[in-house]
Amino acid sequence: MGSTRRSFTEEYKASAVGLVLDDGHSIAETARNIGVHEMTLxxxxKKARDSSGKRPEKPLSESEREELIRLREEVKHARMEAEFAKKVASWFAKDQR
Incomplete structure (x- = not known):
């Protein structure tokens, strides 16, 4: 008794991988939904991740999260200062005329 091996098109594989990588579905859930073995998916x-060159993102540590918040605040403050400087410069430019 021989086993029959199913084959899948590259488009089908890419679509299934897209459900996991792009839409955020789990491998197990997606495999059940599309009728493919979890190991296969x-x-x-894994092949798609390796070929794309992207490293899987790991969650930020607490110190990294705090630094990100601090840096975002600094950028916000710097942007406000730049806007203020532009307004002051335009005000002085109008005064010179």
């Missing part, structure tokens, strides 16, 4: 996703 996992291999497709």
């Amino acid at each position: 996992g291999k497709w996703v």
